[in-house]
Amino acid sequence: METAWTYLAAALAVAVPAVATAWAQSRIGAAGSATMAEKPELSATIIILVAIPETMVILGFVVAVMILIGQGG
């Protein structure tokens, strides 16, 4: 049972930030697309901006790895 909880915790550690990242990226992406339509020279900056919220899911991934390694899984 404890193992199941550990796996669930690891899955949630990735899943919840992944949803948050997706939500943030959808907002930035929509605004970025509108900006690119008016100022195509900002494309590179917008790609970077879209990548910024990924920190959340990366940190979630690190936490998940820590949980699994702590469990020995």
Place this chain on the structure above:
Amino acid sequence: MILPMSKVRVLGARELLPDVLPILQDFGQMHLTPPREAAGVHRVRPDQAQERWARQLGRIRQSVRAALDALGGPAASVSRGVPTGADRETLASWVRLARRVRREARALRERKVGLEEERAFLARYWKFFGPFQDLAEAAARWPGAAAYHVVLPRGGERPLARLKAGLREMLGEEFEIWSREIETGETGVLMLVPGTASERLEKLFTAERVEEIDLPGASGGLSAAQAIPRIVERYDAILGEVRALEASLADLARRHEETLARAHGTLTDELARLEAVERTAATNNAFVLEGWLPTSQVPALRSDLEKALGETTVVEEVSREEWVGEDVPVVLRNPRLFRPFEMLVGILPLPRYGSIDPTPFLAIFFPMFFGLVLGDVGYGLVLAGIALVLRHRSAKASTLRAVAEIAGACAAFTVIFGFVYGELFGDAGARLLGMRALVFNREEALLPFLGLAIAIGAVHIILGLVLNLISKLRQGRRAAIGPGVMLLMVALVVLAILAAVGVLPGAFFTPTVLLVFVLFPVLVVVEGILGPTELVSAIGHILSYARVMAVGTASVMMAVAANRMIGAMGSLLVGSLFALLFHLVNFALGVFSPTVHALRLHFVEFFGTFYSPGGTRYEPFGHWAPPSGSKPMPQSKGPT
């Protein structure tokens, strides 16, 4: 590095100004600044005749530019040197030439667009009529029959069944009907009916809401069987006509582009000289021009003016105390190997003068991070091949050349890390060639890879904090206290973590943590309430480098999954094709993803510690030159 700049003042007798400006323009290194007015010194303002002349030149340049654009833009091959001082007769000839070229080019382009539209129109018909070509004989066997071509909407057999039922009710068995699915997913239908049934049939089409397709105008009155070969013939003929038009356009460019580009250069130079006059301050007898140039170029400017005008002008360097706080234009100058990466730095606003140019650091760490993530000998070699092709096809000093060279550096690091991880198209190297990891296997050693990524992050962020400290030290010791404390605290936190996880002896842990607690109030006093926030942010930035491991692991797992497809599909051929497709997708992702993440790690995490944007662009007063990314001469373009 950011080149050291000097502010210089050029002084001379007022009547010498028209002689000095062309010399400065030939020199091409001085970034002129707006004149400063003082008692007895005023800005030189053009009189009405000069303003009229400038407006006239501007209009002619616009006309010449439009002609060049109509030809496809100025060619990069046009020489830089341009004659100066065009007389009115020459100007008039340029205007006439520009008008004629624009008219001819526009007519050729419009004709080409018309032909391309006609070809696309025929292609659309071909999609419909092509499948019925083999029915030509059937139509020919029934003289006096009328042919109808209709398109039925998507929806399977039902609309067709309804149409057939309607025909049967109207004509009994006196009709022929053939149907095929066309590329759009709709159903194309050809019907042959007695010529007398036309009126009733059209009523049926209206009732059933089916769309009748007429043959193209040129084929009017012909049956489909007769029209189809003509459509094909015309379709092929158009391609030849388009190529002939392209050749005419290329010929027009070959004959006139050089002259027009020279005219554009001469006019731009003349206008730049008129603008330079407005940047001059003068007394009743003397003129003063101020501007910036790289310090190493000051003797060359003195020498050029002395050679041309003797000792009638003076070039004096303005002392640093006089210009401190002014916006100094920024010139980045890096070794050849690092220069392509200036393009990446150019994505952000220029660094402020006196701060640190991040290009050399970006040139080392960007391809390294890329390689750390992608890390595969096979993918690296493919990327190297693409980089070589791009380099071969790009013009010198163009953006594409810079991209090719950056891709080359990334490919080199990808191959190196491929050997480190023992990867060649995922685990294919290990399975087929017995390739072994030199350091660790990413598939299994998740924790060491995570540790490596975070350790690299710590080194990178601490390097950024060191650069920030150096930058602040240039402003004075007082300004450097805060960044110094921050650097020390981040280093201590990293040491404490290393001691905690057993990389350093455990004895380090307690003293480093105690030191962090001792320094904490100092940080708050020196940096204010934002100090602790920045400390936490710096630690967060270090953890953000875990993405190197996360994205890298995803990449290798995708490659391994691709290789597994070969055995999992039942058929070796189908499995191999799927594996190839999956590798292609992984390669595309594997190029895009590390690029975005490596850039992000630099722009957000690394540059955030020391980068000081806000530099002024260096725009020296010089001769016009076609932009380095200019389009090639039109004749080199292939048919579209």
